[in-house]
Amino acid sequence: MREYYLLIAVLAVLTIGAVKGYAKGFLRLAVWFAGLIAVLFIVTRISPYVSNFIIENTSVYEQVREKIIRTYEEKSSAGTDDVMLPDNADQNEVIDSFGFPDLISDSIKINNNSEIYEKLAVSLFKDYVAGFLSALAIKAGTFAGLFILLAIAEFVILTAIKILEKIPVLRTFNRLAGMAAGITLALVFIWVFFIAAMMFFGNSFSSWVFAQVKASRLLTIIFNNNILFDLIR
DSSP: OGGGHHHHHHHHHHHHHHHHHHHHOHHHHHHHHHHHHHHHHHHHHHHHHHHHHHHHHSSHHHHHHHHHHHHHHHHHHTTOSOOOOOTTSOHHHHHHHTOOOHHHHHHHHHTOSHHHHHHHTOOSHHHHHHHHHHHHHHHHHHHHHHHHHHHHHHHHHHTTOOOOOOOHHHHHHHHHHHHHHHHHHHHHHHHHHHHHHGGGTTSHHHHHHHHHHHHOHHHHHHHHTOGGGGGTO
């Protein structure tokens, strides 16, 4: 039952989004969508600068990198499957053994080249993986944090806005379109949650999230089709 906890939570969020969307109608949610698009636009413009500043001018990157290396070395010594194996091993098999969803595993594989090694100032495979995951964790945390802050600001601004949703002719269409909008809006927040989970590479929370995703076909589809992931990798 435990392996389905996250699936149940995601289905609950999608259901709530559909019900609230149906109750409010599309016209009212359209305002939220406009605000959401504005928030995503601002976040995608600001996030790279903030994350690069954190990586280059603070000790956060090095702390996260050391934690990731230490975590996987401890798992390796404990004889678990998630191990940071030596560089002479099949690197794709090593990446697959981490238990990440395909979206993350494929990204690690694609970037496993000399150009990225030079950018991260590493020469060993395990240092590349730790560096890549550390940078991704910081980018994910920055993106999620800025999104949440701006989403709260949007909520405060739009709370008092009233839309012409009581017009009888538009009511049915408004509610059905609102249901679709509510599901989409819920999906965006689920994607942001999955991005935020990437902050905790090497932590039991992220391992739990990834295990839940791998155990569910629906969660795997949602995770691997996260269009927001392209904004941080």
